[in-house]
Amino acid sequence: MLRICIIGYGKMGHEVERVARERGHSIPLIVDRNNHNEINSDKFKNVDVAIEFTSPQIAKQNVQACFDAGVPVVCGTTGWNDQLSDMIEKARQGRGTLFYASNFSIGVNIFFKLNQLAASILSRVEDYKPSIIEIHHTQKLDAPSGTAISLANIINAHMPSYSGWSLLPNNITDDKIPIQAVREGAVPGTHMVTFESDQDIIRLTHEAKSRKGFALGAVLAAEFIYNRKGFYNMDNLINFD
Ligand SMILES: NC(=O)c1ccc[n+]([C@@H]2O[C@H](COP(=O)([O-])OP(=O)(O)OC[C@H]3O[C@@H](n4cnc5c(N)ncnc54)[C@H](OP(=O)(O)O)[C@@H]3O)[C@@H](O)[C@H]2O)c1
Numbered sequence: 001m002l003r004i005c006i007i008g009y010g011k012m013g014h015e016v017e018r019v020a021r022e023r024g025h026s027i028p029l030i031v032d033r034n035n036h037n038e039i040n041s042d043k044f045k046n047v048d049v050a051i052e053f054t055s056p057q058i059a060k061q062n063v064q065a066c067f068d069a070g071v072p073v074v075c076g077t078t079g080w081n082d083q084l085s086d087m088i089e090k091a092r093q094g095r096g097t098l099f100y101a102s103n104f105s106i107g108v109n110i111f112f113k114l115n116q117l118a119a120s121i122l123s124r125v126e127d128y129k130p131s132i133i134e135i136h137h138t139q140k141l142d143a144p145s146g147t148a149i150s151l152a153n154i155i156n157a158h159m160p161s162y163s164g165w166s167l168l169p170n171n172i173t174d175d176k177i178p179i180q181a182v183r184e185g186a187v188p189g190t191h192m193v194t195f196e197s198d199q200d201i202i203r204l205t206h207e208a209k210s211r212k213g214f215a216l217g218a219v220l221a222a223e224f225i226y227n228r229k230g231f232y233n234m235d236n237l238i239n240f241d
Pocket residue numbers: 007008009010011012013031032033034036053054055056058075076077078079101102103104105140141214
């Protein structure tokens with residue numbers, strides 16, 4: 001049983017709390033906007049691990065506070081990629097323990113592997129053009145989603161004629177993967193990857209039915225890192241071999 005601090009008590013924070021309790025863990029501290037200074041408290045230093053789902057503006061500060069307190073942190077906040085690489089580097093140097101995933105759902109991580117396979121095969125056989133559509137609830141702050149960016153990076157790595165992505169409706173050059181971000185209703189997260197040639201269309205879709213899959217992945221990540229040092233991601237948690 002772990003003592004888990006939840007940082008960010010919004011939609012994901014509540015779901016993480018439910019899943020963590022179901023798995024027998026305790027939640028001695030929840031840090032949200034109204035009690036943010038408790039991240040510097042002794043109570044915080046005494047938890048085994050923190051799980052952070054907040055906003056791109058505060059994520060780096062929260063992860064740094066975890067490093068300073070010696071608390072391993074699972075972070076799922078998206079939209080702060082420019083600063084994230086610094087924190088990954090610090091963790092790799094042993095200055096903190098960080099598990100980061102743009103998407104904690106096990107199904108999405110299998111979906112990443114399927115897209116990797118599709119991209120590497122299609123780059124060899126035909127002139128297939130990739131494109132991505134992501135659909136999320138209207139309160140989502142960042143666009144495109146971290147998951148759509150991860151998908152674009154995976155496809156880029158396996159289709160040499162592409163480098164980078166561009167968010168529609170911005171102008172787009174032939175070497176960029178177009179990403180369309182749709183915001184509607186309460187959609188927890190849908191990602192659709194299309195590979196289109198003159199002859200046909202291949203489409204792979206992942207549709208989250210709720211936030212539970214993300215929360216479960218984050219709690220499994222906490223169980224994985226609480227006694228480790230360094231940087232980890234979903235490839236360390238799921239054995240694809
Ligand atoms: N990696 C994944 O698998 C995954 C899955 C789902 C979501 N996400 C990401 O996780 C993040 C959170 O998503 P969510 O749906 O839970 O959002 P949310 O419902 O808006 O919750 C965010 C929580 O963080 C709090 N917060 C914001 N700024 C803060 C600050 N300066 N200090 C302390 N607390 C602060 C918010 O408080 P207020 O309400 O007072 O602002 C709110 O309680 C987003 O970046 C989202 O894209 C990742």
